[in-house]
Amino acid sequence: MRAVIFDLDGTLIDAALDITSKLNQVLAADGHAPLTLNEVRSMIGDGAKVLVERAFAARGTQAQAQNFERFMTIYAENPVIETVIYEGIIPALETLRDEGRPLGICTNKPMRATQEVLAALDLARFFGAVVGGDSTPYRKPDPRHLAAALAGLEVTDAIMVGDHANDMNAAAGLGLPAIFCTWGYGEGKGEARAEHPAELPGLITRLG
Numbered sequence: 596m597r598a599v600i601f602d603l604d605g606t607l608i609d610a611a612l613d614i615t616s617k618l619n620q621v622l623a624a625d626g627h628a629p630l631t632l633n634e635v636r637s638m639i640g641d642g643a644k645v646l647v648e649r650a651f652a653a654r655g656t657q658a659q660a661q662n663f664e665r666f667m668t669i670y671a672e673n674p675v676i677e678t679v680i681y682e683g684i685i686p687a688l689e690t691l692r693d694e695g696r697p698l699g700i701c702t703n704k705p706m707r708a709t710q711e712v713l714a715a716l717d718l719a720r721f722f723g724a725v726v727g728g729d730s731t732p733y734r735k736p737d738p739r740h741l742a743a744a745l746a747g748l749e750v751t752d753a754i755m756v757g758d759h760a761n762d763m764n765a766a767a768g769l770g771l772p773a774i775f776c777t778w779g780y781g782e783g784k785g786e787a788r789a790e791h792p793a794e795l796p797g798l799i800t801r802l803g
């Protein structure tokens with residue numbers, strides 16, 4: 596029975612409202628107009644540093660180290676005001692856990708914020724390994740980032756579940772199957788496609 600490695604933002608949780616409001620505070624501090632939720636959704640997926648870079652680039656300027664640090668501080672202080680677990684995720688995780696599958700997370704979100712979010716949403720209990728965007732020198736789509744999550748679970752085989760091409764490409768780089776989730780922020784193509792979290796246990800059983 597294969598382990599399952601989940602992406603976090605856009606797959607297990609919808610963090611876009613909190614990310615948008617904190618990113619807009621950082622933009623406002625430098626006198627820039629806010630971004631819309633949809634603009635920010637399309638910028639999520641490559642970690643916090645790239646997110647801040649994209650936000651400032653959208654305002655015609657280059658982000659500085661202090662902008663990134665301000666975002667990390669503001670976000671990690673209180674990352675779960677409007678962040679929610681997608682409907683159907685908890686039952687899916689319970690099913691997979693009850694099947695005895697090792698479960699892990701590989702996210703590009705920095706580790707401190709990841710841990711805050713998992714604790715606040717009572718999600719940490721499901722996962723035997725959590726690898727954040729600054730846990731290794733690599734980030735998805737680099738397959739070595741995903742490999743660190745497998746190593747944390749002490750497994751060599753897994754199914755990746757994510758909402759972004761980065762997730763699909765990291766899995767492909769290790770020769771692992773992936774399920775693309777349509778409810779998140781990105782575009783991508785895996786061995787299977789889920790339209791709702793309730794479909795995940797069945798798709799995972801099919802993939803092994």
Ligand SMILES: O=C(O)COP(=O)(O)O
Pocket residue numbers: 602603604605639640641642643646701702703704705728759
């Ligand atoms: O922080 C991000 O950019 C996205 O994080 P994710 O890898 O959990 O989707």
Ligand SMILES: [Mg+2]
Pocket residue numbers: 602603604605606640757758759779
């Ligand atoms: Mg994601």
